[in-house]
Amino acid sequence: MAKKILLVEDDLILGKLYQRKFQNSGFSVAVALDGQEGLLLMRSGNPDLVVLDLLMPRMDGFAFLEALAADTELAGRKTPVIVLSNLGTDDDIRRAKELHATDFFVKADTSLDQMVETVRRYVEKE
Amino acid sequence: MNTSNKITVIMGSAAVVAILLAGIVLRELAVPSEAQLMDARALIGLFALFAVFGIATVTSFLRRAIAQNKKLSEAQEALKKFQLAVERSSEHIVITDLDGRIIYANAAAAATTGYSDAELLGATPAVWGKQMNDDFYRALWKTIKSEKREFFGEMVNRRKNGELYRVEAHIYPLLDPQGNAMFFVGIERDVTERKRLEETRSNFISIASHQLRTPLSAMRWIAELLASGDAGTLTDQQGDLVKDLHRSALRLGALVRGLLNIVRIESAELAVRLEPVDPAAVCAAAIEDQLPRARKKGITISCRGSAPVFSTDPVILREIVRNFLDNALNYTDPGGRITLELEEKEGTVIVAVRDTGMGIPIAQQQMIFTKFFRADNAAHRTVDGSGLGLYIARSLAELLGGKVWFTSEEGSGSAFFAAFPPAAASAQRRKDLLASN
Numbered sequence: 245m246a247k248k249i250l251l252v253e254d255d256l257i258l259g260k261l262y263q264r265k266f267q268n269s270g271f272s273v274a275v276a277l278d279g280q281e282g283l284l285l286m287r288s289g290n291p292d293l294v295v296l297d298l299l300m301p302r303m304d305g306f307a308f309l310e311a312l313a314a315d316t317e318l319a320g321r322k323t324p325v326i327v328l329s330n331l332g333t334d335d336d337i338r339r340a341k342e343l344h345a346t347d348f349f350v351k352a353d354t355s356l357d358q359m360v361e362t363v364r365r366y367v368e369k370e
Numbered sequence: 371m372n373t374s375n376k377i378t379v380i381m382g383s384a385a386v387v388a389i390l391l392a393g394i395v396l397r398e399l400a401v402p403s404e405a406q407l408m409d410a411r412a413l414i415g416l417f418a419l420f421a422v423f424g425i426a427t428v429t430s431f432l433r434r435a436i437a438q439n440k441k442l443s444e445a446q447e448a449l450k451k452f453q454l455a456v457e458r459s460s461e462h463i464v465i466t467d468l469d470g471r472i473i474y475a476n477a478a479a480a481a482t483t484g485y486s487d488a489e490l491l492g493a494t495p496a497v498w499g500k501q502m503n504d505d506f507y508r509a510l511w512k513t514i515k516s517e518k519r520e521f522f523g524e525m526v527n528r529r530k531n532g533e534l535y536r537v538e539a540h541i542y543p544l545l546d547p548q549g550n551a552m553f554f555v556g557i558e559r560d561v562t563e564r565k566r567l568e569e570t571r572s573n574f575i576s577i578a579s580h581q582l583r584t585p586l587s588a589m590r591w592i593a594e595l596l597a598s599g600d601a602g603t604l605t606d607q608q609g610d611l612v613k614d615l616h617r618s619a620l621r622l623g624a625l626v627r628g629l630l631n632i633v634r635i636e637s638a639e640l641a642v643r644l645e646p647v648d649p650a651a652v653c654a655a656a657i658e659d660q661l662p663r664a665r666k667k668g669i670t671i672s673c674r675g676s677a678p679v680f681s682t683d684p685v686i687l688r689e690i691v692r693n694f695l696d697n698a699l700n701y702t703d704p705g706g707r708i709t710l711e712l713e714e715k716e717g718t719v720i721v722a723v724r725d726t727g728m729g730i731p732i733a734q735q736q737m738i739f740t741k742f743f744r745a746d747n748a749a750h751r752t753v754d755g756s757g758l759g760l761y762i763a764r765s766l767a768e769l770l771g772g773k774v775w776f777t778s779e780e781g782s783g784s785a786f787f788a789a790f791p792p793a794a795a796s797a798q799r800r801k802d803l804l805a806s807n
Contacts, residue, residue: 258584258587299580329580330584332630334643350583355591355662356591357594
């Protein structure tokens with residue numbers, strides 16, 4: 245069965261692009277437009293992996309990670325969360341890792357092929 | 371009354387008494403006899419001697435008193451000058467006794483803390499302090515009291531109205547000739563506004579670069595999807611156009627990344643976080659990042675040699691190596707070789723990136739580490755780099771207390787080196803570098 249990916253991304257164009265790539269690479273993809281929607285979809289959907297943007301309205305990526313860690317059931321699933329953001333300072337990376345993000349990539353510095361390779365690696369680990 | 375004054379009083383009194391007695395004696399004598407005249411003259415002589423002595427003493431006393439007075443008023447003038455200077459200083463200045471009780475607070479201290487002079491005198495700096503954790507204050511006291519050294523640090527304080535503010539503090543003991551602390555002086559500079567502006571600027575840079583990168587990512591990924599056939603098969607012409615579009619997007623991305631790095635380095639915002647780092651692991655990670663690009667260009671990258679674990683910032687080290695590898699890939703033709711070499715010499719860790727690329731003409735070698743510089747033999751090449759990589763590599767290496775250099779031969783290749791001396795030496799170099807900025 246196809247592995248499920250949850251994309252949490254507020255930019256419609258970018259979301260569409262990497263949704264298309266992941267689908268073409270054989271994954272089933274759900275998209276949330278902010279952290280709050282992301283949590284809803286996590287609870288109802290049980291994805292195998294989350295690709296998370298950081299700067300989003302309503303609930304940003306850091307708040308999403310905090311809420312995830314605070315929810316015992318969700319945290320217990322230990323779903324890998326890959327942060328894919330265009331913020332990229334050391335502080336952002338450190339903060340994300342402290343909040344249990346599995347990995348961190350800067351969108352502008354990462355190709356779609358690299359993202360697919362990385363997602364495959366983490367999803368296969370389980 | 372001191373001794374000389376006592377003597378003066380005694381002599382003066384003796385002289386007055388002598389003159390009075392002489393006067394009385396002379397008045398009593400109606401017609402003195404020869405013998406009486408002799409006695410009287412002797413007495414007068416003696417009295418006169420006392421009188422002269424007395425007057426001389428009085429005069430010297432007066433002169434000394436006047437000189438002392440002059441010295442005192444000069445000293446008072448000087449003291450007033452310094453008092454005014456301290457009182458009117460725009461920096462908060464406070465003097466405390468050994469128990470930290472305030473014996474003097476200037477006007478700026480009162481203005482900054484919000485407390486009046488009366489409220490400050492006799493109180494301790496805890497009145498506007500106590501916002502940091504206990505360890506902070508313990509270390510502060512240890513430095514100034516037990517170690518009798520100066521303390522420099524940043525801390526958060528609290529004004530009388532409850533408002534929190536940030537200061538740069540310089541606190542030091544005043545020692546007597548025996549080396550015992552007599553007082554403590556505390557000078558604080560309110561840096562709240564400056565920090566706020568720095569944070570705003572830093573946020574602006576962060577957000578500006580984020581905003582630049584978002585459409586950039588879109589362009590890059592659209593080009594990738596088109597090129598990979600994910601959106602249908604392209605004609606040859608379309609394929610070529612898309613390839614150029616992709617490369618342009620990558621160049622723009624490299625430029626934004628480079629500019630962001632430079633702004634951060636030059637505004638000293640880059641925090642260096644030291645930890646034990648295995649250079650082989652960092653190099654392996656940096657190589658892996660570049661493998662896709664190297665493979666596409668038909669260039670092999672390998673690593674050889676070894677160096678021990680050393681104290682440095684792994685993220686910054688990786689960025690330096692990445693910049694060297696980027697540069698090597700830019701100027702090496704397909705079929706070329708890039709070798710990453712690790713070496714240790716007397717505690718200094720050296721990372722070298724050697725390539726079989728076009729090399730740098732001797733006449734242009736001086737400029738290699740400057741921003742946007744491209745040597746003449748490279749100028750015609752369409753290169754994916756930003757032209758900032760080597761400048762950034764050098765700045766980052768210096769931030770870690772290291773240095774960079776290169777060797778090159780036009781037509782054969784180049785080798786770029788980054789050396790990091792042992793911890794103590796690099797800490798000093800970093801301090802010197804920051805001080806010179």
